[in-house]
Amino acid sequence: MLSPRRSDGDINHKEFPFLVLDANSIISTSTPPFTVSTHRGFLPISDPPFTLPPPFAPLESLLCRMPIVTIDGTPGLLSSGKLGETVENELPDLSGEVEKFKGDAGIMNAIYRDYSFLLSAYLLEPCHQRFVRGEGYGLGRQRLPVVIAKPMVKVAEIAGFKPFMEYAGSYALYNYRLEDPSFGLAYSNLRLVRAFEQGLNPSSSEAGFVFVHIAMVSHSGLLISGAVEALNGALTSNRIRFDTGMEDLLTALKKINQVMDTMWNKSKPNGYNTFRTFIFGITSQSMFPNGVVYEGVSEEPMSFRGESGANDSMIPLCDNLLQIKMPDTPLTEILQDFRQYRPGNHREFLQAVKDHSEKASVRQFALEYPTSAELYLRALDYVREFRWRHWCFTREYILKFSKHPTATGGSPIVTWLPNQLQAVLALMVQVEPYCSNASVSASDSPGVKDIQEIMDLVRSQQVTLTKEVAKYSAERGGAPSVRTS
Numbered sequence: 001m002l003s004p005r006r007s008d009g010d011i012n013h014k015e016f017p018f019l020v021l022d023a024n025s026i027i028s029t030s031t032p033p034f035t036v037s038t039h040r041g042f043l044p045i046s047d048p049p050f051t052l053p054p055p056f057a058p059l060e061s062l063l064c065r066m067p068i069v070t071i072d073g074t075p076g077l078l079s080s081g082k083l084g085e086t087v088e089n090e091l092p093d094l095s096g097e098v099e100k101f102k103g104d105a106g107i108m109n110a111i112y113r114d115y116s117f118l119l120s121a122y123l124l125e126p127c128h129q130r131f132v133r134g135e136g137y138g139l140g141r142q143r144l145p146v147v148i149a150k151p152m153v154k155v156a157e158i159a160g161f162k163p164f165m166e167y168a169g170s171y172a173l174y175n176y177r178l179e180d181p182s183f184g185l186a187y188s189n190l191r192l193v194r195a196f197e198q199g200l201n202p203s204s205s206e207a208g209f210v211f212v213h214i215a216m217v218s219h220s221g222l223l224i225s226g227a228v229e230a231l232n233g234a235l236t237s238n239r240i241r242f243d244t245g246m247e248d249l250l251t252a253l254k255k256i257n258q259v260m261d262t263m264w265n266k267s268k269p270n271g272y273n274t275f276r277t278f279i280f281g282i283t284s285q286s287m288f289p290n291g292v293v294y295e296g297v298s299e300e301p302m303s304f305r306g307e308s309g310a311n312d313s314m315i316p317l318c319d320n321l322l323q324i325k326m327p328d329t330p331l332t333e334i335l336q337d338f339r340q341y342r343p344g345n346h347r348e349f350l351q352a353v354k355d356h357s358e359k360a361s362v363r364q365f366a367l368e369y370p371t372s373a374e375l376y377l378r379a380l381d382y383v384r385e386f387r388w389r390h391w392c393f394t395r396e397y398i399l400k401f402s403k404h405p406t407a408t409g410g411s412p413i414v415t416w417l418p419n420q421l422q423a424v425l426a427l428m429v430q431v432e433p434y435c436s437n438a439s440v441s442a443s444d445s446p447g448v449k450d451i452q453e454i455m456d457l458v459r460s461q462q463v464t465l466t467k468e469v470a471k472y473s474a475e476r477g478g479a480p481s482v483r484t485s
């Protein structure tokens with residue numbers, strides 16, 4: 001059982017102080033693209049630039065010729081394994097140009113995105129060649145030439161990212177353009193700016209993989225406003241505000257999960273592993289046992305985690321708001337390490353939510369009243385659904401096709417997602433008794449599960465997950481050793 005809430009005298013009545021932008025906020029070219037807002041959520045505050053300033057024409061030219069299938073359908077440099085030598089023969093060191101554009105945060109982010117694509121393709125090209133021949137990944141290139149390393153380190157520092165491909169700043173959330181700007185973020189209107197494999201074709205699995213992430217995050221504005229309202233309700237002991245915020249949070253999570261479920265059709269399980277090769281990181285990957293030397297920057301090898309949805313901010317927002325405590329394991333240290341791979345403003349926002357949720361004892365506040373407790377349990381149920389679907393994705397897209405022991409972000413493929421999922425399931429079992437006699441109106445709506453139904457599923461998933469993890473671990477010879485950074 002959960003401990004009793006602290007006395008009213010201890011409650012800090014101050015509202016959540018973090019500045020969250022809205023549609024009326026004034027933004028300028030120096031506003032960091034990834035600034036949290038209630039109208040764009042965790043998406044960039046403006047759509048990403050998709051062409052680079054003229055001095056970067058050599059980079060642009062290489063990136064257009066790079067994908068396995070280029071925009072006109074012809075084979076590109078990665079298909080013939082010619083990218084590496086073309087970079088070495090053609091690309092000048094443009095690091096001197098980077099600083100000239102530093103007043104424009106959007107352009108900086110676009111330059112960062114584009115170098116990160118070239119960097120990953122360069123390092124992992126030999127692994128792709130082996131993978132398509134049906135061999136293991138083998139080793140990637142262990143040295144990054146100065147013409148990529150120097151500008152990348154410079155632009156990443158200015159834009160506030162690691163000098164390696166990241167989920168938000170590069171691969172997923174800053175990698176789209178709108179076919180017709182007047183149609184906005186409609187799924188059919190999305191096109192990739194950069195791709196490794198066939199992603200310039202919008203109906204490919206690579207494009208679908210990225211677009212589903214974007215489409216989900218396009219609903220995160222309501223998630224953010226709902227979370228802030230619920231937090232303010234708890235901080236000011238205003239039950240109506242808390243419940244209203246939680247209702248909005250539930251509406252947003254329902255939509256986000258519905259969009260997530262479209263992944264099965266938009267990006268096929270048997271189409272995932274070919275482009276996946278290029279989004280691996282350095283940390284905990286057999287392709288880079290000693291890290292990678294960034295020539296012209298340092299002879300000391302560097303190591304970064306790969307691109308992963310684990311660096312998305314929606315689930316961490318729920319974890320922090322709902323005070324979902326993760327077990328004290330090395331696997332949880334990886335979850336914490338992933339935090340470094342988010343845009344600065346996302347990081348600060350998530351930390352502020354965590355701090356203020358603790359200050360307001362959000363979980364205890366919810367459990368004091370059955371209706372709020374039910375809303376809280378339903379929110380946990382959506383987080384459970386998200387994480388359970390994830391486990392299913394991992395089974396169907398990865399475990400069925402690959403023996404590689406670590407995911408793109410460097411977490412152990414079999415045990416990491418279950419580490420967090422089991423924590424959510426266990427918390428739901430703890431929370432259930434607080435919901436007795438609850439009568440949230442939404443529970444009368446068609447399609448809304450009652451508490452009993454939710455908890456039956458929770459108990460069966462606890463058992464199934466334990467069995468599946470044991471089975472996969474036995475088949476694959478146990479979990480790989482865990483490196484946290």
Ligand code: HEM
Nearest residue numbers: 212213308309310312315393394397407408409410411420
């Ligand atoms: C085919 C689809 C997907 C597959 C195969 C997949 C796979 C994975 C894997 C293997 C991890 C482990 C972390 C690591 O990379 O080391 C992970 C984590 C994660 N992914 Fe995905 N993912 C998919 C789609 C998505 C989508 C659409 C989102 C939406 C934002 C997402 C968000 C996340 C989150 C939040 C985590 C961390 C989970 C946690 O905290 O428990 N993923 N994913």
